[in-house]
Amino acid sequence: SRFSYVKNYEIADPLLPGTFILARVDGRAFHRFSTEHEFTKPNDERALNLMNCAARGVMTEFNDIILAFGESDEFRHRSFFASTSLYNRRMSKILTALTSIFTSMYMFHWAEHFPQKALKYPPSFDGRIILYPSEQEVRDYFAWRQVDTHINNLYNTAFWALVQQGAHSTADAHAVLRGTLSGQKHELLFSRFGINYNALPARLRKGTLLVRENVTPAPSLDTASSKKKIKRTTMIVAYHCDVVGEEFWKGHSELLNP
Amino acid sequence: SRFSYVKNYEIADPLLPGTFILARVDGRAFHRFSTEHEFTKPNDERALNLMNCAARGVMTEFNDIILAFGESDEFRHRSFFASTSLYNRRMSKILTALTSIFTSMYMFHWAEHFPQKALKYPPSFDGRIILYPSEQEVRDYFAWRQVDTHINNLYNTAFWALVQQGAHSTADAHAVLRGTLSGQKHELLFSRFGINYNALPARLRKGTLLVRENVTPAPSLDTASSKKKIKRTTMIVAYHCDVVGEEFWKGHSELLNP
Amino acid sequence: SRFSYVKNYEIADPLLPGTFILARVDGRAFHRFSTEHEFTKPNDERALNLMNCAARGVMTEFNDIILAFGESDEFRHRSFFASTSLYNRRMSKILTALTSIFTSMYMFHWAEHFPQKALKYPPSFDGRIILYPSEQEVRDYFAWRQVDTHINNLYNTAFWALVQQGAHSTADAHAVLRGTLSGQKHELLFSRFGINYNALPARLRKGTLLVRENVTPAPSLDTASSKKKIKRTTMIVAYHCDVVGEEFWKGHSELLNP
Amino acid sequence: SRFSYVKNYEIADPLLPGTFILARVDGRAFHRFSTEHEFTKPNDERALNLMNCAARGVMTEFNDIILAFGESDEFRHRSFFASTSLYNRRMSKILTALTSIFTSMYMFHWAEHFPQKALKYPPSFDGRIILYPSEQEVRDYFAWRQVDTHINNLYNTAFWALVQQGAHSTADAHAVLRGTLSGQKHELLFSRFGINYNALPARLRKGTLLVRENVTPAPSLDTASSKKKIKRTTMIVAYHCDVVGEEFWKGHSELLNP
Numbered sequence A, B, C, D: 001s002r003f004s005y006v007k008n009y010e011i012a013d014p015l016l017p018g019t020f021i022l023a024r025v026d027g028r029a030f031h032r033f034s035t036e037h038e039f040t041k042p043n044d045e046r047a048l049n050l051m052n053c054a055a056r057g058v059m060t061e062f063n064d065i066i067l068a069f070g071e072s073d074e075f076r077h078r079s080f081f082a083s084t085s086l087y088n089r090r091m092s093k094i095l096t097a098l099t100s101i102f103t104s105m106y107m108f109h110w111a112e113h114f115p116q117k118a119l120k121y122p123p124s125f126d127g128r129i130i131l132y133p134s135e136q137e138v139r140d141y142f143a144w145r146q147v148d149t150h151i152n153n154l155y156n157t158a159f160w161a162l163v164q165q166g167a168h169s170t171a172d173a174h175a176v177l178r179g180t181l182s183g184q185k186h187e188l189l190f191s192r193f194g195i196n197y198n199a200l201p202a203r204l205r206k207g208t209l210l211v212r213e214n215v216t217p218a219p220s221l222d223t224a225s226s227k228k229k230i231k232r233t234t235m236i237v238a239y240h241c242d243v244v245g246e247e248f249w250k251g252h253s254e255l256l257n258p
């Protein structure tokens, strides 16, 4: 029709070829959402599991995502091979599809993880895409998030111990912790509450890493089928290990040099 | 930490000031989704109502959205006053928040509209943003969509009449309709199936327009309060009227010259 | 060849359709350039004429430029009809062609304007493109530049009068002028140096506006030719008039509603 | 002033950090320019030298440019260290400054290279920027250009030999060459015109590479000064060597791993 010229105002938004595409989704106003839905503090295992479940859902839909890191209300999918041609690397397509799938997976699996608690209102997420030219920056990105997870979680653990077990007001608890170094928080947790921070589940201290790994199919005895092209399959494995050092990356060199 | 340099790779994506921001969301693979969830054909009233409900949810969250048009599995929110400063006009923020809210509203209200039918899998949506410099292009955009809705719906109505009531195969039905003009489809519907196309609900023929309208509060008798600043409230009104001609726009001049 | 994949990394950069394209070029380090080439202070007529000449050269090359405003070492070409399709609105193409032509025109015509003075080193210019959605913003853009021209020129005129005629040091002259209002500078110029600022050439106080105007060809007496399509020609006219008020724009309505 | 809001429409255009910035300039309509200024065919040594001279001028101005490749009427500066922070990596600034400097250098040095020939009109150049994430793509980019230079130059050499020495019409010459392989053109040049293509100057067959190289200052005998920080200086060296193979890059590893 004579109106269809308006379609031409859509401007293409291709992502630079050869770069690693990192997509991040983060819960919108989860401070309120976690309060209204009475998440346990500082960490709610059900909520974290639900986040992991939604992230797995996204990875199942997009095979090109090979790695994801989650903590608190957010997930970062680094996710695409540098060479992905998903949606011709159209930025908005990739970003909105991923954010929308994450959102609906979170809703879809809510009842499994919170069987006793109906959703009071629908949660939502924001998303963004960041490009990294090289492997080093991708590694540093995940390291950055994990260091941050550690700092936040140590603080939150100490804070809620003071409030819940120490009967401090929240203002008080902040005052106690202000300016303390990492070692002092460890010490405080241990001496006052008998909590050995390093013995807490790695899941809480280090966040969750979802990795797409290749599955080598068992060799077939049937000689006929051995001639067939073996279908390469993958599975998504969860880790709660350190990503700052070399070890994890050495064991997963395919993630950076696909 | 020494890793935080990676944050600098996030590139700002401001939308050009002074332009009208139009956001579109469209169901991903709703051909399959509508089949699996047995939507009635060609239009499922429950499904259309659910779409409208999700769009209303978005408009309730974002006051700056003043107009939205929906048909089939998609919604276009033109949405923002040209002068909106929502999220400082950051493209990804606006786009992902809107798409995510739409998605979760759709999920949240599913059971109300499909009480007998559980979701088999989570639906998702893609989104994009288009900028228009002037009112004329915004009007033409909505006109474009409505003309398209009409063409598609007339075709689909004739098609499914042939298949469901005329016992044609789908291939056959396509063959019958190939190359027919609009008038011929009207004629076919009337002569063979007694359907007066123009008497079908406007909702199906013209799509749904959601308009934010100002509500003038009833004047207070209390003289004291009359000095108080009257809080301006708005409500979201649904229309199924023509947007190609002048009439609608004349009656809603505030939409284009806010 | 197997290397040609690298061409795909070129990313398209179309300018939003329907917007007014404004291009600005500004002399790089003209503080130094004007000193080394002994421009007279505060304004060098030869230098300003040369700038105007370069801007005309650009407008002669690109018919779609309809308006340009120059002052000091810079020129703003607003330049393009909102509907221009020059180079398919490719940003880099338009911007670099324009900046390069401006540069080479400046060099090419140097000797005409500075016959006694050889270029000591090649001058260069930076450029940028700004998009405006509506006529109002385009008008305000030129008004903004003209107001700025006025403020700068009044200051510079007073400053150099103090230095050149008043035998102040430059530090002194700045000190004298610090915090003075516009009226006080007028007063100072008049009382101390007998200069009536408003009587200075409009070219200096208001900058130069180059306008593409239609030339109506004289009607032909030859009846045969009157049936031929009359070729529309244009010429570039210089103005030094006010662009803040209504008058100029009323007389040139074709500039904003082409 | 109340107009200054228009400044906010300038949108930032930072180049992705960590990527290699490649800038290309190419003569606009040099088909005509070379004809009007009677460049010798197929290659005019004066014209090529002038291009090299302009490219050197750009490299002298921008220290961050470490490599440039020229052929015919174009130059590609790959130019920037991936980590350059020139103009905060603002795209338009870098691109226009570079294109403008190239243009004015070309004009400035014209008379040295064409002492007998005045410029009939000012030449101009277009420019663009391309980003490459890794060293491999940068290498392949230069290889791509050099392979292209070879193909074009071999064709042009054969073509002009047929026209100038063989008295063919241009249409004829194209017809003779249509569909010929590389080896056949070598053969034709040798058998008909006694030209050993591989013996032609490498400058014509391989283009010109300008490389910024470190200059190690001679050790000072003065013991006092040996404690001073040695100022690192660089010089720009021209090569006409192969860049497709490993050798050049091995000898210049600092270009890719700065």
Ligand SMILES: Nc1nc2c(ncn2[C@H]2C[C@H](O)[C@@H](COP(=O)(O)OP(=O)(O)OP(=O)(O)O)O2)c(=O)[nH]1
Binding pocket: A026, A027, A028, A029, A030, A031, A032, A034, A039, A040, A041, A042, A043, A044, A045, A047, A048, A072, A073
């Ligand atoms: N109690 C509890 N709260 C959690 C848990 N996971 C996340 N949260 C809350 C704590 C924070 O208030 C919030 C995440 O912080 P953000 O910086 O993302 O802030 P928020 O989502 O409120 O705002 P935003 O829209 O992202 O700017 O979610 C959990 O497992 N338990």
Ligand SMILES: Nc1nc2c(ncn2[C@H]2C[C@H](O)[C@@H](COP(=O)(O)OP(=O)(O)OP(=O)(O)O)O2)c(=O)[nH]1
Binding pocket: B026, B027, B028, B029, B030, B031, B032, B034, B039, B040, B041, B042, B043, B044, B045, B047, B048, B072, B073
């Ligand atoms: N039966 C039925 N189908 C509907 C209704 N509304 C939408 N659909 C289906 C018809 C189309 O197959 C589909 C919408 O067309 P699209 O062009 O958006 O295609 P689809 O969503 O499959 O693919 P996409 O991911 O958008 O490229 O949704 C409805 O009310 N009833």
Ligand SMILES: Nc1nc2c(ncn2[C@H]2C[C@H](O)[C@@H](COP(=O)(O)OP(=O)(O)OP(=O)(O)O)O2)c(=O)[nH]1
Binding pocket: C026, C027, C028, C029, C030, C031, C032, C034, C039, C040, C041, C042, C043, C044, C045, C047, C048, C072, C073
């Ligand atoms: N004496 C004299 N100087 C002039 C004339 N026109 C421009 N200039 C000088 C005065 C300023 O120092 C300079 C223009 O100011 P800008 O803000 O553009 O600074 P400049 O070009 O030095 O630096 P930039 O590279 O643009 O950041 O040019 C003139 O007619 N006479």
Ligand SMILES: Nc1nc2c(ncn2[C@H]2C[C@H](O)[C@@H](COP(=O)(O)OP(=O)(O)OP(=O)(O)O)O2)c(=O)[nH]1
Binding pocket: D026, D027, D028, D029, D030, D031, D032, D034, D039, D040, D041, D042, D043, D044, D045, D047, D048, D072, D073
């Ligand atoms: N005779 C002669 N011509 C040359 C020489 N170097 C370049 N040229 C001419 C040959 C080509 O016609 C032209 C370069 O080809 P381009 O593809 O860049 O085309 P042109 O600059 O005409 O158009 P453009 O504005 O770049 O699209 O310049 C030379 O050394 N001698």
Ligand SMILES: O=P(O)(O)OP(=O)(O)OP(=O)(O)O
Binding pocket: A026
């Ligand atoms: O979301 P946060 O708290 O990590 O902080 P941010 O991403 O820098 O902020 P924003 O969501 O506004 O981009």
Ligand SMILES: O=P(O)(O)OP(=O)(O)OP(=O)(O)O
Binding pocket: B026
């Ligand atoms: O989604 P459609 O069918 O209206 O078509 P499109 O928007 O042009 O296609 P795409 O979703 O690929 O942008």
Ligand SMILES: O=P(O)(O)OP(=O)(O)OP(=O)(O)O
Binding pocket: C026
């Ligand atoms: O060039 P100026 O002085 O008008 O100032 P600017 O344009 O804001 O600065 P920049 O050239 O750095 O964009």
Ligand SMILES: O=P(O)(O)OP(=O)(O)OP(=O)(O)O
Binding pocket: D026
């Ligand atoms: O300039 P050419 O001939 O190398 O070709 P191009 O760069 O692909 O074309 P354009 O100048 O139009 O970008």
Ligand SMILES: [Mg+2]
Binding pocket: A026
């Ligand atoms: Mg955030």
Ligand SMILES: [Mg+2]
Binding pocket: A026, A027, A028, A029, A030, A031, A073
């Ligand atoms: Mg959050």
Ligand SMILES: [Mg+2]
Binding pocket: A026, A027, A072, A073, A074
């Ligand atoms: Mg968060």
Ligand SMILES: [Mg+2]
Binding pocket: B026
């Ligand atoms: Mg689509």
Ligand SMILES: [Mg+2]
Binding pocket: B026, B027, B028, B029, B030, B031, B073
């Ligand atoms: Mg769809």
Ligand SMILES: [Mg+2]
Binding pocket: B026, B027, B072, B073, B074
């Ligand atoms: Mg659709």
Ligand SMILES: [Mg+2]
Binding pocket: C026
């Ligand atoms: Mg500047």
Ligand SMILES: [Mg+2]
Binding pocket: C026, C027, C028, C029, C030, C031, C073
């Ligand atoms: Mg300047």
